[in-house]
Amino acid sequence: MSSALSLAHEPVTGIRHGKLGMWIFLASEVMFFSGFFTAFIILRNTNLPVFAHGASELNWPLAALNTVNLIVSSLTMAMAILSLEHGNKSKFQLYMGITFLCACGFLVIKYIEYTAKFSHGIYPGTSSFFGMYFTMTGFHAIHVIGGMIPIGWMLAKSFTKRGYQDWERVEILGLYWHFVDLVWIFLFPVLYLIF
């Protein structure tokens, strides 16, 4: 019945449902990571030596590389959106491909970091610092993986015969991807750079 009636009209706010939903979801995500940062601040202030020692054991050059990695992927994501909006399919594929590779690279470096910790006998239970470290970076990595799935799907779809044209959807994904980047921008100094 609905399509014959005009009940399903244009969004009242002028913002597509999915995009509005994503902004609301990101607000929720901000609160989710805020919980972790709050816990980190409280624990750090009450266990300063443990936290300073823990942070000194982290590999900050690798994390710095990962920071660059994610910033580049955010840039290429924005360019992918722009390319698709202008109907430039090959550029979209190029930039989306780089974004996906950057995400893979991020996870590889994260894997190297984690395994190096495990080989030194450092686990989430080692200290409250490492409990926080593995929880925060772990949830962030899950978010990266959660972004890679639609990125890969859109990329794969654009190689099919029908192609992929819905640039607004890519834009919604881009919002999420920039948020994931932003969380890392906070995680990097808080975990790695404060001794």
Added chain:
Amino acid sequence: MAAVATTQHDHAHVATHDAAHAHDHAHHSVSFIRKYIFSTDHKTIAKQFLSTSMFFLLVGGAFALFIRWQLAYPGEPIPIVGKWLPDTLVSNGAVQPGFYTQLVTMHATIMIFFVIIPMATGAFANFCIPLMIGTDDMAMPTVNMVSFWLVPIAGLTIMSGFFVEGGTAAAGWTNYPPLSASGTGHTLWVIGVFLVGFSSILGGMNYLATTLNKRAKGMRMFDMPLTVWALFITSILQVLGTPVLASAVSLLFVDQVFHAGIFIPENLLTSTGGLFPSGANVGAGGGGQPVLFQHLFWFYSHPAVYIMILPIMGIVSDILATFARKAIFGYKAMVFALMAIAFLGFVVWGHHMFLSGMSPLLGTTFMLSTIVIAVPSSIKIFNWLGTIWKGNIHFATPNLNALGFISTFVCGGLSGIFMAIGPIDVYIHDTYFIVAHIHYVLFGGALFGIFAGVYYWYPKMFGKMYNETLGKFHFFLTFITFNLCFFPMHMIGVGGHMRRIHDPYVYEFLKPFQPINQFITIFAILMGFSQLILIFNLLWSLKFGRTAPRNPWRANSLEWAAPAHPGHGNFDRDITVYRGPYEFASPQSKRDYLPQWIRPAHVEAGQEVAVAEKH
């Protein structure tokens, strides 16, 4: 139905009539699974939420009766079911101490996370928002479906704790560490709460997007019924509060599995393997902060109290206005009061922690912010009374439940002020006084409101009328037994009866309370079994109920413009909103109500009766 609407109402329909029919047929081919199980239709999802919560209501209620039995007749076998329970839970049919703590934990967990929240938001937000803002479905129907299916998965996860070694979660529904930082049951609790929280976030995000984006033509925010306003504001609480609970339980999970010492204090070692596995070097890497968990937990769980009560306040506002045949008193004040309660709800969490160790200055701040909530709450109470004042009150079942809500909520609100005041809370904290308070606001408040809403929208949900006699019988029985059950708890609470205690009579000073406890238990059992009348009424009326008209309550909001049992897409005509939702006894109209969707031209021509009622 479409034909009737077309001829009467909307000339534009003539052209689209055939298209509408073609589309109708397309919907008939939807498979059974897509239609009833993995449905994306908001009304089906609402019914799924409702039935799941009803099931959990019975489970949680049964747990409550086990608790009551133990307090009234400690050591005596539970009647009927006692002999069927395994020996790990009962000895000779009587509740064991370990089982008792699991019961109090699971009773509250189920009632809060799987009954009140899914009913108040899941069922009512899903059912009411699209219908009341005049649209066909939610903004994100698939997300909506996922939001429902997370609830039974989470419920099964938590309930499966009963079958693991050590039993299910037993640290109280708040699950404070360090008590909750070990054991498989607690880990399952954490996973379940995380999932149900995710469901809540997805739901809230959908309700917000729908309300903002999908309102019918002509409907401004301040043309929305208070139910929609309340659900809208509740959704903000869900979206911003729930993730903090998610991060709190995630960290608790890390403590449980890896013994990281985030919440577990330093040197809480148990080489004997008591609380933690032997040899677990708990908290060796620096002292954890148990109070930190409490802060994070209550940062969500106090707003959660408002997630449970605000939708009910909205529902009750609509019901009272409809059955008093009067406009709601102070519509905008009601909206702003909802906003104020929601905002204050975020800055008062510390009042749960007066005894957890807190700077007295901070405690005073929390005390003041808590007491301030009485102001917007009173605005609402007085406006409700103003609404029914000199109204033409119809005592139908939804209205009886709504009035029951007001009286019990006032009582619960007043006992809340006792607890808000630090020095008094120090005395009554963790006593039965708080048990009485929470049940006056959450059973007497939220559940009566939910009953009111279920009766009120039952005709629109299922196309049938419920049985009014049974409905009234259910209300009066519940209302009387409710008060006789929970009111005495105030008194034993002030007398020092602890909140969670397996056998209170090990203490000499609590022995005189046993007759009161028995009195409470008798009425708790009666109250529990009264709910079977509700279940019977709802199920029986599905089959044998009178067919419902489109607008049985002669109400004004948009859901009553839809067919009696709306199909996919909800409406059989275009909806344009011309006025607010509370135009009762309007001088413009000959009738005592003037629905939102009636065109001014029809009103002037005196045709509104024909347009609104002739379906």
